[in-house]
Amino acid sequence: MKHATHISDLGPEVIEQILARAKEWKGQPHPKHLRDKILGMIFFNPSLRTRASFEAVMARGGGHAIVIEAGSGTWKLEDRVGAIMNADRPEHLKEAVPVMSRYVDVLAVRSFSRLTSDEDDNADAVLRSFQKYAAVPVVSMESAREHPCQGLADLMTIEECFGITKSLPVTLTWAPHIMPLPKAVPNSFLLTAAARGCDIRVAHPPGFELHDEIRAEAEALAKNAGVKISYFREQDSALTGARAIYAKAWGPATASRLSGESVTQHNDWMMTARQMNLAAPDAIFLHCLPVRRNVEVADEILDGRWSRVIDQAENRFHVQRALLDWILN
């Protein structure tokens, strides 16, 4: 049974295959490749793009999506094995997941980081419980560790602009925010760009390191593709000459957070035209959305010639369609 919970479930070959299919189908009439299929979507956290794009994928493909918001209109769900369930979570994943498996053909789950520690994110308990208890394929709609559909859409967008990604200089830069955010999106961009052989630069202030295990996994993918990943503690050098710049806010590394690093410092890391002008003349700007304008990124970028964020969001539809096709057909 195929799952798509993490980039490692796919690997470079399947990623290539999914991106090829996504691009092939983008300009064509919608195939009815999901006829009579049901996708069960379970959200522990809010969503706009993910929900609408997956629901559109199912409808366009001839299938149907069931949307469940856990804890809003349904029961809160317990994931701890052996729990004495005498508090506010009246249903265990051990029941909810197998039951949902009986009604649908594939289960998609959104379960954000609890922002307790990088180790907790990496363990990805809720999503891994779904995978363990489900009798059908499980797809991540962003978990504590990764957001693989976003990573796929990111790379599809870059490839649409530049054709080939092998050795393409791309930069992932940290951005300021009003609160600590999960690292699933930067993790997935790093892993997917490495799998596609980009020349990757990652810039963030000291204390905002990505987790060791993610970096090692990306390193192995980059090595396999014959490219390298460079890390920078200041922004300008990392941006210089880049063809694609991906800005994203994320929280401090565990140890740093404990030592008081704050996301509201480093406001000079907000992306403006000045920084974009350091990049290659044809550089594009990416962000997974939602974006806090004039906090993470200035209006002049989002409303300017660099931005591909709307295409990038549209591509969520295309890669998810290809992903479900790979899983179900």
Added chain:
Amino acid sequence: MKHATHISDLGPEVIEQILARAKEWKGQPHPKHLRDKILGMIFFNPSLRTRASFEAVMARGGGHAIVIEAGSGTWKLEDRVGAIMNADRPEHLKEAVPVMSRYVDVLAVRSFSRLTSDEDDNADAVLRSFQKYAAVPVVSMESAREHPCQGLADLMTIEECFGITKSLPVTLTWAPHIMPLPKAVPNSFLLTAAARGCDIRVAHPPGFELHDEIRAEAEALAKNAGVKISYFREQDSALTGARAIYAKAWGPATASRLSGESVTQHNDWMMTARQMNLAAPDAIFLHCLPVRRNVEVADEILDGRWSRVIDQAENRFHVQRALLDWILN
């Protein structure tokens, strides 16, 4: 690209065409005229009829509706241009609307009046932002200024009862309530009835005037149709001899509200059998629903021979079906 955000987007000829189509299709098997179409519905406010009727329109027509409740299970949306987005609205309409446009064929929006001023209602900032940023047609499911689908259903119901509406005496009467309500429904009834050439009487207590711009727009439509609109500050004269009576609570005009007018005064404006008996013997009673029984309207009307409120609600389905057909086909 056709939009249906305000009655002025349609005009008398398209209104006539939509009502004719709605009545023609009402008694027939459901046409599959929306096959493979997706309607994206975005609600900033609650809904029962609107949501269920639009979802039924899409399902009956062979298409699909995606329902998004902004701020519940999804992000709160910012609409102010240039905002520094450091508060509780993490996504801007500048992103959300173009992105949704990529997933669907038509966008429908519900965004009620903020009840700050008649000028603010008239500016209709949220809905006009959708129209500005969308790459697909936009349909109002009630905005600060108007509720055009309701106006269409109102007139369809009157035409079903009386055939012709030219010079038909119809009365729009203010009704008491427990709190100030938006004016979108009375505005739309006034505009649509004027476009259809009704002889319109509007009754409300002093201080509850509809906005100048709405009245001027209605006046122009009435003049074009060769009929007139009369305003009354007491109820009985306006009701006498009317064939259709539309009761609706709405808040005071801006200036009046500032000067302390209260919707809980004028309880004698609650519609009862006494008032209905002033109307023509075959008079019908209309209300857009939801209605607060025995506050706005007495049980004896809603449960009596005059009421057409259920047919009127059903007609939401029929006019919306014809409206989407006009937009998409």
Added chain:
Amino acid sequence: MKHATHISDLGPEVIEQILARAKEWKGQPHPKHLRDKILGMIFFNPSLRTRASFEAVMARGGGHAIVIEAGSGTWKLEDRVGAIMNADRPEHLKEAVPVMSRYVDVLAVRSFSRLTSDEDDNADAVLRSFQKYAAVPVVSMESAREHPCQGLADLMTIEECFGITKSLPVTLTWAPHIMPLPKAVPNSFLLTAAARGCDIRVAHPPGFELHDEIRAEAEALAKNAGVKISYFREQDSALTGARAIYAKAWGPATASRLSGESVTQHNDWMMTARQMNLAAPDAIFLHCLPVRRNVEVADEILDGRWSRVIDQAENRFHVQRALLDWILN
């Protein structure tokens, strides 16, 4: 017009027919028997299984389900006849139900017990209002009095394991909980098992009696089937030799509740392997879910060889499909 609000709407013959159809279709490709049909689902309370299984039934059958959560994204609904509606419920069932009837082919309603009294549960005001005001068939998705779809799924599961249910010893045992729960599920199991001719034992602590009218109705069904129902005030005797054991928490009988009976007493009634070992060697364990592990039922049962709770939940899909087929075709 056929309704399915209570087991008495069906009776033994229709129950037999529905279970036969459910089992017949279980192993076959999904029939498209609900093509172009719309189910309107109105929830006054949370749901996971019910919502997902009914939505899957409609999608698998070629139809569509509209999901309305009353009071969340829609108006709160008033059910009291003659109410002066000046408080927090702006819409009356007298409008909401006929209106919904105009958009859909069948209405399904979830309206839990208010936990005020057994008499209030038995009167089942909200569901009976739906039945009264609806112009289309009404299906219960659990009301104050009963949960007939659950009862059907319970008996289907037993019949799948043992073939024949005539005189099969089955035990319904009360279970401890952290708060008083409705009696709709034990009521429906009792009534449906009686209609199918099981030899029924009911065990609960003193003070937790099921309502007289339910017991009398079950007694009549049992008599008609030529079997009997026995009541026990301790658990072990009721479990001895049983082939199917159904555990469920429910609140005290009205009089007892007033006299201070508590669901958090009697923790020794929690089901463990010790109790299952009193049953027949091939005994199965049932629960309607959600279940509080290690409060109502120990992990060792739910994770062990006895449990059929996932099959039982799956069977909700199958019996609901057969039920809607009986109603609509």
